[in-house]
Amino acid sequence: MNYDDAKMKFVSTWGSLGSLWGINKAMAQIQALLFISIKPLSMEDIMADLHISRGNTSMNLRQLMDWGIVTKEIIPGERKEYFTTEKDVQELARIIAKERSRREIQPVIKVLKEVSSITDDGTEKTKELIKQTKALHDLTQTADDMINKLVNQKQNWITKSVLKLFK
Amino acid sequence: MNYDDAKMKFVSTWGSLGSLWGINKAMAQIQALLFISIKPLSMEDIMADLHISRGNTSMNLRQLMDWGIVTKEIIPGERKEYFTTEKDVQELARIIAKERSRREIQPVIKVLKEVSSITDDGTEKTKELIKQTKALHDLTQTADDMINKLVNQKQNWITKSVLKLFK
DNA sequence: ATAAACTTTCAATAATTATTGAAAGTTTAA
DNA sequence: TTAAACTTTCAATAATTATTGAAAGTTTAT
Structure with a gap:
């Protein structure tokens, strides 16, 4: 080629x-x-x-x-x-992750928090809605935190050392 | 509400x-x-x-x-x-991450590898193309590995312990 | 102040992607 | 085997999203 x-x-x-x-x-x-x-x-x-x-x-x-x-x-x-x-891939990834988090993930987290906070009227369907959206909220929040923290490390050694943990 | x-x-x-x-x-x-x-x-x-x-x-x-x-x-x-x-959010995330990796990330990694492997004809522009696509390849590969490894842990404690590392 | 060199805007149009609905297909019960 | 109950397929259409190109806008040099 x-x-x-x-x-x-x-x-x-x-x-x-x-x-x-x-x-x-x-x-x-x-x-x-x-x-x-x-x-x-x-x-x-x-x-x-x-x-x-x-x-x-x-x-x-x-x-x-x-x-x-x-x-x-x-x-x-x-x-x-x-x-x-931007020519540095790490920096590029940092910028993109930050922007996507701000533009897309944060608004969803907000809605999930809102929905999972409705008052429990005691019915099974309400309980399920609260439980499931709460779980989704926690997962999304955790994932978003991780992405931001990972991506904010400017040095590559962090990535490598985390990776080792899971090898 | x-x-x-x-x-x-x-x-x-x-x-x-x-x-x-x-x-x-x-x-x-x-x-x-x-x-x-x-x-x-x-x-x-x-x-x-x-x-x-x-x-x-x-x-x-x-x-x-x-x-x-x-x-x-x-x-x-x-x-x-x-x-x-699937009602379990962790499992849901696992499935989605795995599928996206397979459908979208892997093919891109393949192309990046291909492009970054062209023979160096000594020109500056070729050197730059190789250097930059190689960097992108490494980043994408690392990110993909991380996602898959994180998401394959069925227990939540891993996520928590990784998170602590960056706090 | 004028004109050339350039960039932005945006209504019109094209391209892409999602959705419909009805015909064809499948399964089950009698 | 027939017909009712249900699902799938797919060509037509609608909705959405991207792209064009030319007019309007901006900047710079003289």
Whole structure:
């Protein structure tokens, strides 16, 4: 496999994986492109490489910046804006996990807490609803805590040492 | 909040959360409904409660069974089929994590390995592609291992003890 | 102040994904 | 074997989500 094939394969795989980390295809592809680029890219560069429109590129770059994954780079003497992505995978994972937690997990935890806190009217179905949503709340909360704590460790040794525990 | 409101809120929240664990809305809602039900439900029950068609119910129940989350229950003397879901959240999490790993993470790991194994032609861009996809491969692999190992522990004490490590 | 170079916005459209409903299929009871 | 009771399938349709492209907006240089 040559460079161009490998690049294409990586970009499109990462793109279709977007759903796994909760973003759309174009957004994931732009990030992938920047991730393996050796220099900042302009909107033109991205449009040409990915064959997507200017509007699409602009909107998705903005979203990536909102996530804190991509930043504008000003190149002196250049009129165009250039973009780069976080290049360190650990840091990337940290940002993504934090954002997903904030955007998706926290709201669900809130609802689960609410639902599991209704007053017990003594009926079996109410008891079951409370019991099950409480269990889900605890699990979600625990998982969320773990993800955040794991991902906040900047050093890799923690990951390794935890892994050892389970080997 | 009364029982019916709480039930509705839970079912619809869990439904819209479907995307987070990679399944569609109806599928997640059916699972949610079964999860808080005190007895197995028939297709009719589910259709009526969720206001969805017979075809939709049938297809999504089949998918939930493929995932291994829902099972058919034969009730003696009854002609209809009844359905139940796994009620233990830990076990539920185990099944879901395992399936997602198998369906989505493994294929990506495979591609990352492939791409990061192209022959180094000495150019800077190839070096960068190899370096970055390798880093992504390692991270994804480590995360996948951790998820699987954590989730395979049936007892909750492991989770608690890991958590303590990071407090 | 003007115009060129560039970016953003957003209504229209395309692509994708979910849902329906009715016909075909299956199982059970008599 | 027939018919009633039930489930599955799948082409048509609806709903949702992503993408385009051109007009409007912004910035910079002269």
